[in-house]
Amino acid sequence: MSSSVVRVDFIPEVTVEKLSLPNRLDLILDSVANNKVVVIEKALEPQEELALIQKTMERVDADKFTGIKLFSLKSKVNNGKSFFSKTKELTFSVIAPSDAVQVTDINGILSLSIAQ
Amino acid sequence: MVLFEALFKNSAHQNMASSIGNVFSRLLSKKKQANMCLIGEVNTGKSTLANRIGMDFAGKPVSRVSEIPHETRSIQTLEKVDFQKDGTQLELTIIDMPGIATKVDWREFTKYGLNKNEAMTRAKEATKGIIEAIKELNNIDLALVVMDSTRVPFDQVNLTLLGALEMQKKPFIIVANKTDLPEASPEMIKETFPQHIVVPISALTGEGIEDLYEAIAKIAS
Ligand SMILES: Nc1nc2c(ncn2[C@@H]2O[C@H](COP(=O)(O)OP(=O)(O)O)[C@@H](O)[C@H]2O)c(=O)[nH]1
Ligand SMILES: [Mg+2]
Numbered sequence: 001m002s003s004s005v006v007r008v009d010f011i012p013e014v015t016v017e018k019l020s021l022p023n024r025l026d027l028i029l030d031s032v033a034n035n036k037v038v039v040i041e042k043a044l045e046p047q048e049e050l051a052l053i054q055k056t057m058e059r060v061d062a063d064k065f066t067g068i069k070l071f072s073l074k075s076k077v078n079n080g081k082s083f084f085s086k087t088k089e090l091t092f093s094v095i096a097p098s099d100a101v102q103v104t105d106i107n108g109i110l111s112l113s114i115a116q
Numbered sequence: 117m118v119l120f121e122a123l124f125k126n127s128a129h130q131n132m133a134s135s136i137g138n139v140f141s142r143l144l145s146k147k148k149q150a151n152m153c154l155i156g157e158v159n160t161g162k163s164t165l166a167n168r169i170g171m172d173f174a175g176k177p178v179s180r181v182s183e184i185p186h187e188t189r190s191i192q193t194l195e196k197v198d199f200q201k202d203g204t205q206l207e208l209t210i211i212d213m214p215g216i217a218t219k220v221d222w223r224e225f226t227k228y229g230l231n232k233n234e235a236m237t238r239a240k241e242a243t244k245g246i247i248e249a250i251k252e253l254n255n256i257d258l259a260l261v262v263m264d265s266t267r268v269p270f271d272q273v274n275l276t277l278l279g280a281l282e283m284q285k286k287p288f289i290i291v292a293n294k295t296d297l298p299e300a301s302p303e304m305i306k307e308t309f310p311q312h313i314v315v316p317i318s319a320l321t322g323e324g325i326e327d328l329y330e331a332i333a334k335i336a337s
Contacts, residue, residue, distance in 0.1 A: 046279030050250050053218055053276070057243040060220050062236055067219025070272045098219040 006100065006114045008037040016040055021048060025055050028095050033065050035097050037112065043072040043091035052095070069096040071103040073110050147205045150336060151255060156262040157273050158185045158215030161293040165262060165319035166192070166212035172325075173197045179212045184228045186242035188214045191252055201326075204333035213252060214245030216273050253280065258336060259288040260328075265300035265316065269308040278312070287335045292316040295323055 009031055016024055029052075031038045044052060049070060056068050072093040094103050094112065102113040154162040163179035170178045179192040192212040199206040222232075222239035230238065253259075259281055263269055281288045290309055292302035295318045302316035315331050317324035 046276050046283055049272075049276040050253070050280055053216065054247050054250050056218060057220070057246045060239070060243045062222060062239070066221040067217070070218050070276070072272065072275065098221075 006035075006037065008039060008112070011038060011040045013041040016042060021051060022055075024048075025052050028052065029055060029059060029068075032068050032095050032097055033059070035100065037094065037096045037101055037114070040093045040095070043074055043093045049093075067098045069098050069101055069103065070094075071096075071105075071110075073105055147207050148336065149207045149209070150257040151209045151211055152258045152260065152332070153211035153213055153252065153256045154260045154262055155213045155249065155253070155277055156215065157264070157267075157271060158217050159183075160215065160262045160264040160267075161319045162215065162260075162262045163188050163192070163212050165260070165291065165293065165317070166194075166210050168319055168322065168325060169199075169208075170194045170197060170210055172329075173199050173208070178210050184225065184230070184238075186215060186217075186220070186225075186238060186245070188212060189238070189241040189245035190214065191245075191248055199329075199332070201329040201333040204337045206332075206336055211252065211256065213249040214242065216246055216249060216277065217242075218273065220246070253284075256286060258332070259286060260291050260332075261288050262291045262293050262319075263305055265292045265294050265302045265305060266297050269305045278309070288312075289328070289331050289335060290314045291328060293319050296321045 011027070019027065025048075028038050028040070049072065052068075052070065059065055060067055070093065072091065074089070074091045092110075094101075094110070096103065096112075100115055102115075104111045104113070154166050156162055163181045166178040167181065170176050174194060174197045176194060178194045179188050181187065191214070194210045194212075197208040197210055199208045220239050220242045222235040225235035225238050226232065261274070261277055261281070263274060278288070278290075290305060290312050292300075292305040292314055294300050295302055295316045302314070305316075306314045313331055313335070315324065315328045317328050319325075
């Protein structure tokens with residue numbers, strides 16, 4: 001990366017919900033193509049991830065954009081010990097410019113390592 | 117079948133008779149037709165495995181194999197593969213897919229001795245192949261998700277593919293390939309996907325291949 005500033009955009013569920021799938025994918029890819037890391041508050045479904053990969057491949061060009069790094073974290077959190085306790089699903093997706101970011105999930109903690 | 121043709125003999129509907137006869141013979145034989153695809157990340161040995169299955173049951177290979185990533189850049193198929201195992205008979209169409217990746221960088225290919233032009237053409241074709249492969253997923257009946265046992269299994273491409281197959285309720289088998297290599301760890305793939313069928317094999321040496329055929333016979337019957 002040429003600049004030493006890395007921007008990470010957190011996109012809340014309310015923002016994502018309003019958009020159609022193609023618009024949502026465009027929003028993601030526009031940001032990533034501009035070297036931003038995108039974190040979406042509700043993980044993409046597998047079919048949506050495939051659609052994202054398709055769109056990414058349509059956009060790949062020789063010099064400016066070689067693709068994305070995609071990472072979806074889906075973990076079920078059980079808050080409470082009783083039989084009736086609610087299981088809350090925490091999910092989010094990280095989409096990053098392919099070479100700038102390493103994403104790791106160690107014991108449910110998501111780590112973004114950003115190379116400068 | 118014979119009865120059917122006799123019934124229609126001398127009628128004006130001989131063509132119809134034979135086509136009805138065909139439909140019946142297909143229904144009567146136990147042989148099920150199935151589109152079986154090989155999918156997964158790049159360079160996991162999908163084409164090597166497709167060729168082994170093709171050779172074992174049809175005497176023909178399916179695809180070209182290379183150590184250079186993205187060798188399979190368009191879908192390769194072999195039809196009418198007469199699969200037999202443990203009393204199960206299938207008429208398979210083997211569909212060898214381009215490897216799925218989230219990035220394609222032509223510079224990678226220059227490491228394998230390709231010049232800039234060749235590398236850029238290969239990259240362009242690879243991106244098209246990935247799009248084609250994802251579309252083709254809608255037309256399959258059964259998938260072999262091929263993973264390289266020497267790599268960490270929780271790559272997002274694997275998770276995405278498995279998730280999509282589960283959502284579409286398509287049967288699949290995880291193939292933990294390259295068990296002949298000393299650094300292979302098919303156990304790690306089993307531990308990562310305890311809820312799925314995992315069959316360790318070496319597509320190169322043939323080790324474990326009968327276990328895979330058993331699993332295919334089981335899942336298809
Ligand atoms: N050691 C070993 N190498 C394999 C095996 N299967 C495939 N390969 C090698 O892995 C590379 C990629 O194989 P290929 O079948 O083209 O992979 P594909 O991209 O998934 O179709 C080639 O160099 C193959 O010879 C295996 O079981 N063991
Ligand atoms: Mg191949």
